[in-house]
Amino acid sequence: MTDIHCHILPGVDDGSGALSDSLEMARIAAASGISSIVATPHCNIPGLCKNYRSEKLISNFNELHDALERNLIPVDLYYGQEVFFTDDFEKHFEHGDFLTLNGSRYMLVELDFEISEEEAIKSINRVASTGVVPVAAHPERYGFIVERPDRAVQLCRAGALLQLNRSSIVGEFGQRIYSAAKYILDNGLADAVASDAHSQYSRIPDFSDVHEAICENWSYDYADILLKINPTKIIKNETV
Ligand SMILES: [Fe+2]
Numbered sequence: 700m701t702d703i704h705c706h707i708l709p710g711v712d713d714g715s716g717a718l719s720d721s722l723e724m725a726r727i728a729a730a731s732g733i734s735s736i737v738a739t740p741h742c743n744i745p746g747l748c749k750n751y752r753s754e755k756l757i758s759n760f761n762e763l764h765d766a767l768e769r770n771l772i773p774v775d776l777y778y779g780q781e782v783f784f785t786d787d788f789e790k791h792f793e794h795g796d797f798l799t800l801n802g803s804r805y806m807l808v809e810l811d812f813e814i815s816e817e818e819a820i821k822s823i824n825r826v827a828s829t830g831v832v833p834v835a836a837h838p839e840r841y842g843f844i845v846e847r848p849d850r851a852v853q854l855c856r857a858g859a860l861l862q863l864n865r866s867s868i869v870g871e872f873g874q875r876i877y878s879a880a881k882y883i884l885d886n887g888l889a890d891a892v893a894s895d896a897h898s899q900y901s902r903i904p905d906f907s908d909v910h911e912a913i914c915e916n917w918s919y920d921y922a923d924i925l926l927k928i929n930p931t932k933i934i935k936n937e938t939v
Contacts, residue, residue, distance in 0.1 A: 700906050701735040701930035702728060703800055704781065704807055704836060704862060704893035707904070708759055712741040712748045714897045721763055724896060725772045728904040733894075735775045736904065737800050737934060738763065739807050742780035743791060750780060751796035777801040777934055781836055783809045784822045792829050799831055803936035807862070808833040816843045816850050820857045827858035834933065835859040837895060839867045839879040848882030860890035860939060863925075865909040866902055868892065884917055890939055892925040 705728075706714020707721050715721040728736055738760055741748040750756060757778070764776045779800040782788075791797060799806045808826055810819050819841065826833040835854050838844050838861050844851050854861060866872050867880040883889050892913070896904035906926055913922035929939050 700731075700733050700910070700926045701737075701934060702733050702894050702896075702904055702906070703737045703779070703834070703891055703930045703933055704739050704864075704895045705736050705904050706738075706740060706781075706895070706897045707736060707776075708738045708740045708756075708763060711750055711756070711759060714740065716898075718763065718766055720899060722766060722770055722772060723899040724904050725767055725774045725776075727899055728894070728896075728906075729772055729774050731905040731907040732910070733774065733904060733906055735777065735931070735934065737777045737779040737807075739779045739781040739800075741809075742782045742797065743785055743788075744783045745785060751791065752780075752798050779807055781807045781809050784811075784826065788822075788825060789829065800834070801934040801936075803933060804830070804832050805834050805860070805933045805936070805939075806831040807836050808859070809836045810841060812840060813842050816853060819843065820853050823854055823857035823859045833859045834862050834891070836862055837864045837867065839863055839876055839883055840872065845875050845879050848879040851879070851883050851888050852886070855888055860929075860933075861888055862891045862893050863889050864895045865892060865906065866895065868912055869908050871902070881916075884913070884921070889925055891929045891933065893930070
């Protein structure tokens with residue numbers, strides 16, 4: 700299986716704090732059947748995380764990549780970012796500050812949790828008009844969708860793929876977020892499920908429980924599409 704959203708890069712955001720934590724996260728992932736992880740540090744969050752494309756970021760990535768090999772952890776690591784949408788998105792995009800998922804046409808995009816439906820649609824439209832395909836990170840957590848989950852379809856119409864979080868589906872974020880995720884899954888609007896893991900202790904990169912939950916409540920085929928087929932297409936730059 701392939702995890703396209705994981706804060707496994709050490710010391711760059713609120714995810715892994717050190718290389719040893721990253722290795723532990725990768726061991727958990729491998730044990731649950733994940734063979735590929737895209738490292739997606741927070742990027743472009745005003746006042747908090749920049750993490751724009753830089754030599755330092757790439758060398759941090761290479762260091763983790765080599766450490767996984769040295770420690771014989773059977774996980775392939777790919778680079779990416781979780782790009783927070785801001786009003787100067789196009790400026791940073793043109794400047795080459797952003798990384799897509801493994802250099803593909805797909806970019807993991809995070810919106811403000813309190814964004815309005817109208818602004819969310821505009822933001823997705825703006826990302827899509829640069830030529831990349833926005834993969835909306837955890838839409839089930841945005842306030843306007845929690846309030847009325849049927850609004851999720853508007854993000855799809857604006858050109859986004861929808862990536863749900865493992866934690867939302869296994870109920871770790873509470874009933875309301877679970878209900879929003881359930882609506883998106885019930886209506887076949889989800890394109891991928893990812894861990895959005897931040898550590899080896901909570902919000903972990905473990906697909907075993909979410910795989911089981913999707914198999915039990917939806918279907919085995921749907922679990923396969925969301926955890927394996929589509930995420931793998933994304934990192935191979937194939938059409939989802
Ligand atoms: Fe994230």
